[in-house]
Amino acid sequence: MIKEMMVNKKILVDDALECLLMPSDPAHDSLYASMQYSLMAGGKRIRPCLFLVLLDILGVDSNLYINVACALECVHTYSLIHDDLPGMDNDDYRRGKLANHKKYGVGIATMAGDGLLTYAFELLACENNISFFKRIA
Numbered sequence: 001m002i003k004e005m006m007v008n009k010k011i012l013v014d015d016a017l018e019c020l021l022m023p024s025d026p027a028h029d030s031l032y033a034s035m036q037y038s039l040m041a042g043g044k045r046i047r048p049c050l051f052l053v054l055l056d057i058l059g060v061d062s063n064l065y066i067n068v069a070c071a072l073e074c075v076h077t078y079s080l081i082h083d084d085l086p087g088m089d090n091d092d093y094r095r096g097k098l099a100n101h102k103k104y105g106v107g108i109a110t111m112a113g114d115g116l117l118t119y120a121f122e123l124l125a126c127e128n129n130i131s132f133f134k135r136i137a
Contacts, residue, residue: 002053009049009062009069014040016066017073020119034104034112035119039077041095047072064129074120081113 017039023032048069055062062069084091084099086106091099101109125135 005053006049009052010045013045013048013069016070020070030108031111034100034108035115038081038100041097047076067123067127071120071123074116078113078116081109
């Protein structure tokens with residue numbers, strides 16, 4: 001039962017993540033492509049899926065918190081991008097694909113990770129299903 005729930009939540013999270021990052025200025029296309037490259041590189045999406053399944057178990061409508069789940073995945077992806085950088089683990093591959101810095105360069109990869117982390121906070125700050133007082137705490 002939990003496994004089926006996780007599979008269903010992964011589909012929801014993947015669909016939501018696919019629509020998140022849209023550049024508003026063509027000058028930022030390569031940065032957004034780098035962010036999207038790592039965000040959509042695959043993976044089990046365990047963190048956001050567990051969050052959504054837990055909400056369902058607690059009787060809370062998890063569909064109202066999909067952006068919070070996406071924020072969790074943005075933070076996780078940021079950590080993976082930065083972990084792969086030459087100054088850290090210097091990994092060439094992540095999930096069978098070139099590491100972000102190998103495809104886009106160290107500078108863009110660093111900004112992509114930073115952008116995903118910052119965007120996670122934006123998603124949380126704009127989450128109307130969480131009270132204002134909890135969002136600022």
